[in-house]
Amino acid sequence: MSGIKQMEPADIGKTFRRLDYETKVTGRAQYLADMSVAGMCHGKILRSPYPHARIVRIDASKALKIPGVVATLTRDDILNHPAIDPYYGPVFKDQTIVAVEKVRHVGDPVAAVAALDLDAAEEALRSIEVDYEELPAVLNVGDALKPGAALVHDSVKVPESGFADLAELKPVEGTNVCTHFRLNRGDVQKGFAESDRIFEDTFTLPAAQHSFLETHACIASVEPGRRITVWATTQNPFVVRTQLANIFKVPVSKVRVVVPYLGGGYGGKVYPKIEPITVALALKAGRPVRLVLTREEVFYTITKHAAVIRMKTGVKNDGTLVARECEIHLDTGAYAEIGPRVAKKSGYTAAGPYKIPNLKIDSYSVYTNKPPAGAFRGFGVSQSAWAVESQMDIVAAALKLDPLALRKQNGYDEGDKFVTEETLRAVGLKKCLDEVAQSIEWGKREEITGANVRRGKGLACMIKATITPSISSAVVKLNEDASLSIYTGTVEMGQGSETVLAQIAGKELGIPIETIQVLGVDTDVVPYDLTTSSSRSTFHMGKAVQLAAQDIKNQLKQIVVRDFGIPAEQIEVAGGKIRLPESVIEYKDAMSKRFGMQGGTLVGEGQVKTSTKNEFGEKSTSAFWFLAAGAAEVEVDVETGKLRLVKYATAVDVGKAINPLGCRQQLAGAAITGIGQALFEEIAYDNGQLINPNFIDYVIPSLGDMPPVIDPISVEVPDPSGPFGAKGIGESALIPVAPAIANAVFDAVGVRIKDLPIKAEKIFLALRDKDESGR
Amino acid sequence: MKKQIHLRVNGMERALEVAPRTTLLDAVRDQLGLTAAKLGCDIQVCGACTLLVNGKPVSACSYLAVDADGSEVLTTEGLGANGELHPLQEAFMDLGALQCGYCTSGFLLTAKALLDENPRPSDVEIRDYLGGNFCRCGCYQEIMQAIKSVAGG
Numbered sequence: 001m002s003g004i005k006q007m008e009p010a011d012i013g014k015t016f017r018r019l020d021y022e023t024k025v026t027g028r029a030q031y032l033a034d035m036s037v038a039g040m041c042h043g044k045i046l047r048s049p050y051p052h053a054r055i056v057r058i059d060a061s062k063a064l065k066i067p068g069v070v071a072t073l074t075r076d077d078i079l080n081h082p083a084i085d086p087y088y089g090p091v092f093k094d095q096t097i098v099a100v101e102k103v104r105h106v107g108d109p110v111a112a113v114a115a116l117d118l119d120a121a122e123e124a125l126r127s128i129e130v131d132y133e134e135l136p137a138v139l140n141v142g143d144a145l146k147p148g149a150a151l152v153h154d155s156v157k158v159p160e161s162g163f164a165d166l167a168e169l170k171p172v173e174g175t176n177v178c179t180h181f182r183l184n185r186g187d188v189q190k191g192f193a194e195s196d197r198i199f200e201d202t203f204t205l206p207a208a209q210h211s212f213l214e215t216h217a218c219i220a221s222v223e224p225g226r227r228i229t230v231w232a233t234t235q236n237p238f239v240v241r242t243q244l245a246n247i248f249k250v251p252v253s254k255v256r257v258v259v260p261y262l263g264g265g266y267g268g269k270v271y272p273k274i275e276p277i278t279v280a281l282a283l284k285a286g287r288p289v290r291l292v293l294t295r296e297e298v299f300y301t302i303t304k305h306a307a308v309i310r311m312k313t314g315v316k317n318d319g320t321l322v323a324r325e326c327e328i329h330l331d332t333g334a335y336a337e338i339g340p341r342v343a344k345k346s347g348y349t350a351a352g353p354y355k356i357p358n359l360k361i362d363s364y365s366v367y368t369n370k371p372p373a374g375a376f377r378g379f380g381v382s383q384s385a386w387a388v389e390s391q392m393d394i395v396a397a398a399l400k401l402d403p404l405a406l407r408k409q410n411g412y413d414e415g416d417k418f419v420t421e422e423t424l425r426a427v428g429l430k431k432c433l434d435e436v437a438q439s440i441e442w443g444k445r446e447e448i449t450g451a452n453v454r455r456g457k458g459l460a461c462m463i464k465a466t467i468t469p470s471i472s473s474a475v476v477k478l479n480e481d482a483s484l485s486i487y488t489g490t491v492e493m494g495q496g497s498e499t500v501l502a503q504i505a506g507k508e509l510g511i512p513i514e515t516i517q518v519l520g521v522d523t524d525v526v527p528y529d530l531t532t533s534s535s536r537s538t539f540h541m542g543k544a545v546q547l548a549a550q551d552i553k554n555q556l557k558q559i560v561v562r563d564f565g566i567p568a569e570q571i572e573v574a575g576g577k578i579r580l581p582e583s584v585i586e587y588k589d590a591m592s593k594r595f596g597m598q599g600g601t602l603v604g605e606g607q608v609k610t611s612t613k614n615e616f617g618e619k620s621t622s623a624f625w626f627l628a629a630g631a632a633e634v635e636v637d638v639e640t641g642k643l644r645l646v647k648y649a650t651a652v653d654v655g656k657a658i659n660p661l662g663c664r665q666q667l668a669g670a671a672i673t674g675i676g677q678a679l680f681e682e683i684a685y686d687n688g689q690l691i692n693p694n695f696i697d698y699v700i701p702s703l704g705d706m707p708p709v710i711d712p713i714s715v716e717v718p719d720p721s722g723p724f725g726a727k728g729i730g731e732s733a734l735i736p737v738a739p740a741i742a743n744a745v746f747d748a749v750g751v752r753i754k755d756l757p758i759k760a761e762k763i764f765l766a767l768r769d770k771d772e773s774g775r
Numbered sequence: 776m777k778k779q780i781h782l783r784v785n786g787m788e789r790a791l792e793v794a795p796r797t798t799l800l801d802a803v804r805d806q807l808g809l810t811a812a813k814l815g816c817d818i819q820v821c822g823a824c825t826l827l828v829n830g831k832p833v834s835a836c837s838y839l840a841v842d843a844d845g846s847e848v849l850t851t852e853g854l855g856a857n858g859e860l861h862p863l864q865e866a867f868m869d870l871g872a873l874q875c876g877y878c879t880s881g882f883l884l885t886a887k888a889l890l891d892e893n894p895r896p897s898d899v900e901i902r903d904y905l906g907g908n909f910c911r912c913g914c915y916q917e918i919m920q921a922i923k924s925v926a927g928g
Contacts, residue, residue: 024876027811027851034810213815263877494875672913695816
């Protein structure tokens with residue numbers, strides 16, 4: 001078509017209309033709950049009403065008498081089944097497909113049914129008889145750690161091989177300590193002795209929920225020969241494939257995981273969620289089963305870790321940070337899930353983005369009888385940063401230092417050593433700080449707008465790592481008309497990965513984005529990728545796609561050498577053409593020559609495998625570094641404590657903004673979730689019962705909660721290993737929000753909120769206490 | 776006991792057999808295969824299930840299909856006309872007013888209803904009218920811009 005010739009080649013640093021948009025705005029995009037397969041029946045889960053109880057008896061026999069009920073699933077179906085290992089979990093095998101001996105949280109799956117329609121399935125759930133013996137429950141980390149506390153797990157199965165970065169972390173037998181991560185640097189006692197001032201504070205934050213509008217869903221089919229196919233709402237299809245292969249004792253080649261567009265992920269769709277129970281039901285039913293969770297069930301499936309953080313910091317009078325002792329307790333709920341890594345990342349970042357020579361950090365994930373906590377955008381760093389960045393302003397106020405200057409005085413620069421003693425590279429921290437400070441006119445006092453209203457400004461910053469080591473592989477196919485197909489395991493969950501990957505491949509090959517198709521994820525088809533999380537896809541998969549495109553360019557060059565007889569050194573593949581000294585050859589003409597007709601495919605491959613050693617030969621915990629800052633301007637009503645966010649600025653070191661509008665979306669979007677968690681999001685429990693598992697009682701931000709201005713700023717300090725210098729950006733902007741707002745509240749009215757969320761009543765009570773103590 | 780209802784969906788007459796407690800959302804998704812509207816919260820809070828019934832936005836997750844008998848129903852699949860996308864659809868794409876897209880159908884239809892009622896809404900009126908639509912990816916600024924760009928045109 002002549003139209004193709006008029007299209008411009010893809011580029012980097014230019015906003016392209018996203019490739020997933022047209023199908024989404026027309027309502028044609030198929031999400032999992034929109035899909036069905038022939039012969040499918042509907043699954044439902046019976047869940048525990050108790051936080052901790054022994055299952056004395058379970059009898060599902062009446063369910064099968066209900067018309068339309070196809071299968072039931074209880075512990076009797078998974079125990080002693082020769083082809084099922086009922087135990088699984090990403091780090092420890094402490095989860096079971098359905099409860100075996102006891103239930104460990106309200107909402108723990110006890111049984112499941114499959115029926116021809118949902119009404120029959122629901123009736124079947126009501127017919128299942130379960131006798132429980134209630135057990136004492138531990139409902140917060142404080143109680144869970146008391147001597148003699150009830151144990152959530154009597155013992156935990158530790159798999160023989162697991163994640164390399166978590167190998168040293170094990171449950172502490174006879175306690176509820178799931179893992180204990182330690183980091184020691186220098187001599188912390190000596191450091192405190194050398195300090196002029198010592199600050200000791202405890203910060204807390206509650207559990208939160210990802211609140212993707214699309215609940216977890218799965219369709220599973222087990223064909224004869226134990227060929228398992230699942231359509232899953234997962235961010236890491238290859239991990240789900242491995243876990244299903246282990247549970248159902250088949251080679252990974254027998255498990256196919258297909259992932260449609262996700263209606264949001266934010267960390268809440270990593271690792272197996274409802275896939276094991278759906279496959280077990282499908283196996284028992286002998287036909288495909290679809291399971292779609294209700295909103296309430298999502299709250300029982302995964303949460304963000306609540307935390308208690310005790311932080312003691314020694315400082316010189318000039319503001320130099322000298323020593324820190326920090327104890328972090330993360331409430332990981334009833335199952336480890338990925339909590340051990342969350343706790344490790346919290347520990348690594350308990351020094352914040354600051355040079356502190358003496359450290360003693362202890363970070364625990366702790367079992368409790370609550371729904372499991374796992375990955376959440378920010379992955380442990382939003383917990384540690386709440387403490388780090390709040391205390392920085394406590395220090396600044398006490399020493400009468402400017403909070404911005406204090407951060408820049410202690411903050412990381414290029415070449416500084418991280419707490420792990422590895423050298424930091426491409427560090428845009430101070431640029432981010434300067435950008436947000438400028439955006440909110442830091443240092444300028446704003447006019448007071450009402451008699452009882454005070455204005456204040458606050459800022460915060462952060463450093464975060466990406467999962468390392470990890471693997472991403474990509475395959476690209478150059479078709480006979482020089483159009484391109486891209487095969488990757490990166491899940492499009494809203495972050496815009498399809499478009500970014502197409503831009504990278506298109507730029508490398510000099511072809512228009514309109515000629516590129518990014519295929520959906522199907523583990524039977526696409527090569528391995530570890531996960532779409534940890535803000536890693538642009539950096540890792542982007543690079544893999546770039547390498548695959550370069551592979552194609554090399555193959556085109558080889559064709560011209562072999563089939564056109566031109567010496568290699570005279571050939572350049574650039575700008576979408578094969579350039580010779582005197583002429584140019586179109587890609588499609590080279591292919592016709594090679595294949596002898598208009599047909600054939602060139603297959604390019606790219607692999608990225610990050611290492612535990614960096615370019616300096618040091619132990620590496622992160623293939624690249626996230627740096628970011630945020631700044632808030634607030635108004636506080638001193639009569640009521642009511643807080644109004646006037647402006648929020650967020651700056652993230654993106655390395656290189658491949659799709660600038662896409663970067664702004666990710667930055668502002670993460671900041672908005674951060675605003676929700678800073679101001680009102682909180683999962684509430686009453687005696688172990690989760691009392692707000694719905695969007696009326698668990699409130700997420702809507703348009704009315706937006707400040708008049710959110711200013712997303714992309715700072716570009718390129719990372720030499722990233723595609724065109726790009727880094728990951730998905731999580732960074734969320735992390736500084738809560739402390740930036742708390743710091744702004746302090747600036748406005750002089751009260752320090754140390755417990756999230758920052759609700760009006762907390763400010764009101766703190767103001768009252770301040771007044772009373774001032775009298 | 777099923778009841779027959781008649782709807783005019785995206786301009787096409789349809790007769791459906793529905794149970795008295797079937798929601799309009801289930802009827803449209805399961806019987807008509809129009810899946811643009813999504814179930815999000817199931818309690819009329821998040822707006823993902825929004826459909827226009829006689830031009831007014833309703834939370835189809837909590838609206839009985841029998842109550843729509845005889846009504847005109849618009850879903851996102853019917854938003855464009857004559858092979859052209861609706862200006863709101865174009866504006867949402869140009870200004871980046873979506874990421875995961877799960878809320879998008881609800882936002883588009885609610886915004887259309889707003890602009891039909893009030894072609895030049897103020898910022899406050901847009902915020903109020905769309906206060907019942909959640910976007911967890913956080914595209915609120917871009918959604919505001921997109922609606923304003925169409926309103927201004």
